[in-house]
Amino acid sequence: MLSQEETDRSYEVKLGKIISLTSKPMHYCAGCEHGTLTKLVANAIDTLNLRERAVIVDSVGCSVFAHEYIDVDAIQAPHGRAPAIMSGLKRLRPDLIPFSIQGDGDAVSIGLLELVYAANRGEPITVFLVNNAIYGMTGGQMAPTTPEGMVTTTSPQGRDTKYTGPPLDASKLISNLEKPAYVKRVLLPIVPLPRSKGVYSARGVIEGQKAVENAFKAQLMGGFSLVEFISTCSINWKLQILESKRYASEVLAKVFPPGLYKDRFGLEKRQ
Amino acid sequence: MISKDFIRGNEAIAYGALKAGLNGYFAYPITPSSEIPETLAKEFGNQSYPEFKAFLQSASELEAINMVIGGASTGAKVMTATSGPGFSLKQEGISYAAGMELPLLIVNVNRSGPGLGNLGPEQSDYFQATKGGGHGGYRNIVLAPNSVQEMASFPGLAFSLAFKYRNPVVILADAFLGELKEDIVFPEVSQQKFETPWATTGARGDKRHLVLSLNLEFEDQNNHLEHLQKKYADIDKFEQRAESYLVDDAKVVLVAYGIASRICKEVVNRLRLLGIKVGLFRPITLSPFPNEEIGYLSQGQRKFLVVELNMGQMIYDVKLAVRDSHTVDSMNRFGGILPKSSEIVREVMLLHA
Numbered sequence: 001m002l003s004q005e006e007t008d009r010s011y012e013v014k015l016g017k018i019i020s021l022t023s024k025p026m027h028y029c030a031g032c033e034h035g036t037l038t039k040l041v042a043n044a045i046d047t048l049n050l051r052e053r054a055v056i057v058d059s060v061g062c063s064v065f066a067h068e069y070i071d072v073d074a075i076q077a078p079h080g081r082a083p084a085i086m087s088g089l090k091r092l093r094p095d096l097i098p099f100s101i102q103g104d105g106d107a108v109s110i111g112l113l114e115l116v117y118a119a120n121r122g123e124p125i126t127v128f129l130v131n132n133a134i135y136g137m138t139g140g141q142m143a144p145t146t147p148e149g150m151v152t153t154t155s156p157q158g159r160d161t162k163y164t165g166p167p168l169d170a171s172k173l174i175s176n177l178e179k180p181a182y183v184k185r186v187l188l189p190i191v192p193l194p195r196s197k198g199v200y201s202a203r204g205v206i207e208g209q210k211a212v213e214n215a216f217k218a219q220l221m222g223g224f225s226l227v228e229f230i231s232t233c234s235i236n237w238k239l240q241i242l243e244s245k246r247y248a249s250e251v252l253a254k255v256f257p258p259g260l261y262k263d264r265f266g267l268e269k270r271q
Numbered sequence: 272m273i274s275k276d277f278i279r280g281n282e283a284i285a286y287g288a289l290k291a292g293l294n295g296y297f298a299y300p301i302t303p304s305s306e307i308p309e310t311l312a313k314e315f316g317n318q319s320y321p322e323f324k325a326f327l328q329s330a331s332e333l334e335a336i337n338m339v340i341g342g343a344s345t346g347a348k349v350m351t352a353t354s355g356p357g358f359s360l361k362q363e364g365i366s367y368a369a370g371m372e373l374p375l376l377i378v379n380v381n382r383s384g385p386g387l388g389n390l391g392p393e394q395s396d397y398f399q400a401t402k403g404g405g406h407g408g409y410r411n412i413v414l415a416p417n418s419v420q421e422m423a424s425f426p427g428l429a430f431s432l433a434f435k436y437r438n439p440v441v442i443l444a445d446a447f448l449g450e451l452k453e454d455i456v457f458p459e460v461s462q463q464k465f466e467t468p469w470a471t472t473g474a475r476g477d478k479r480h481l482v483l484s485l486n487l488e489f490e491d492q493n494n495h496l497e498h499l500q501k502k503y504a505d506i507d508k509f510e511q512r513a514e515s516y517l518v519d520d521a522k523v524v525l526v527a528y529g530i531a532s533r534i535c536k537e538v539v540n541r542l543r544l545l546g547i548k549v550g551l552f553r554p555i556t557l558s559p560f561p562n563e564e565i566g567y568l569s570q571g572q573r574k575f576l577v578v579e580l581n582m583g584q585m586i587y588d589v590k591l592a593v594r595d596s597h598t599v600d601s602m603n604r605f606g607g608i609l610p611k612s613s614e615i616v617r618e619v620m621l622l623h624a
Contacts, residue, residue: 073471081337088341091325
């Protein structure tokens with residue numbers, strides 16, 4: 001028998017109101033996937049009933065205000081350090097559910113050590129990595145994930161990987177470690193369907209929702225989880241929004257192939 | 272029950288923290304502080320310390336201080352220990368903790384610098400510990416033990432100050448004190464529980480807990496800094512601690528903290544036997560600097576000799592605190608070398624003449 005509060009909550013979820021989402025308008029640019037991910041995460045927190053245990057650890061970059069939209073406890077990490085903060089928090093309070101939303105500059109460049117070691121220890125924490133192949137908030141500089149040839153403000157001739165080294169693949173790197181439980185890469189933007197002009201698939205959103213829930217489930221089962229979302233940054237890519245969706249699916253998805261990289265608990269088989 | 276122990280300074284810090292109810296320790300090894308994590312690793316899981324729930328060796332100093340931030344955000348008593356080079360790396364996290372107003376304890380067993388320097392005792396991290404150290408304007412509370420006994424009792428004091436003011440606290444020791452073995456008696460600490468209504472322990476209804484340091488609106492940041500400024504003023508007003516030894520009739524007052532103050536006390540005792548009026552003023556809190564007491568002392572016709580294991584850092588605080596900065600002289604030893612008491616005696620005699 002559900003309590004009145006639980007009944008209300010279940011209706012609100014069914015009717016589309018996400019309890020763990022604040023009513024504050026998001027600051028993200030038009031066409032950016034950060035807003036989509038924010039909703040997916042808040043929705044998963046509702047679905048798994050984690051609101052009173054979840055702690056979001058903001059990163060430095062576009063997700064630095066994520067706590068203003070996701071209505072749970074929050075800590076603001078120094079640039080790249082979210083996995084270390086989550087590790088310390090989880091060791092002291094194993095009942096809490098810490099998770100971060102980090103960009104590729106934050107997690108794969110300045111915070112790579114923190115990410116790798118938290119994953120290597122198998123800390124029961126969750127990292128949502130938004131990979132848009134560029135530094136967004138600082139205005140479009142080259143990121144560790146910038147693909148060959150992409151023009152950024154610090155690679156104005158296009159990235160020359162002979163000079164800078166190739167883009168770093170975080171999902172591949174982390175999934176090669178022994179302890180992580182769940183590593184998945186999702187192409188989050190809508191994707192233009194071939195031979196159907198003007199028709200797009202939002203499959204990434206559905207997959208993303210499942211991946212976010214699985215990532216939390218992996219943590220609840222005691223494992224480390226990472227979900228990387230291939231995303232767009234049309235403002236800094238200097239592309240029209242729909243062109244940037246095409247670029248994500250045609251270029252980025254080739255450099256960073258979406259897919260299930262690790263699933264030690266068989267979470268995807270259970271569904 | 273009172274237990275008497277003959278232990279090293281670094282071990283005393285570790286047991287002092289455990290007896291004060293330490294919940295978590297995260298650190299990266301570095302000489303000359305490594306006996307602290309070694310001692311705590313040995314005691315982790317010991318039923319005598321049921322509150323000690325987390326011990327983890329980190330992959331870097333940065334990881335360690337951020338683990339401390341994560342633990343402290345839950346309202347737990349968390350600490351780390353390091354030495355000079357590691358203390359530099361931790362400054363980023365300490366700045367964030369100051370901005371987020373987190374109570375945490377950092378032990379710096381000061382070795383010689385800059386750079387790798389060497390493993391001998393120095394007090395050259397005085398500026399870094401007392402003047403902020405990281406980016407932005409903030410103040411740590413800094414405690415300077417001068418005996419193994421104080422190494423054992425200061426973690427408890429540090430936690431009570433950290434939680435009272437929601438502020439990082441540094442215990443600034445040195446390589447000599449870390450290795451020094453002395454007889455001590457562990458203080459009877461009642462394991463204080465602190466109220467932490469701000470801690471990130473899960474949202475309840477409309478009430479959630481935010482541990483943040485970003486205020487994009489200038490007005491908001493201004494208000495936050497005014498709040499910090501008021502807090503630092505309160506700390507300055509209520510928490511100055513110092514020890515005065517035979518200063519009342521002294522013509523020359525030695526000013527020293529940590530291991531240097533032990534040598535200076537010996538000098539005072541020797542010179543007093545010869546009838547020379549010399550005393551010792553020992554800051555126990557380096558931040559807040561005990562300027563009231565030394566300011567009061569400077570009202571008489573006294574000269575001050577600041578003895579430090581660095582090129583002269585605390586001397587600036589002494590000069591600001593006394594009535595006439597021309598009455599302040601300094602004596603410095605560094606590179607891991609302690610001043611001989613005979614050298615200090617010679618300096619005092621020159622001033623006394």
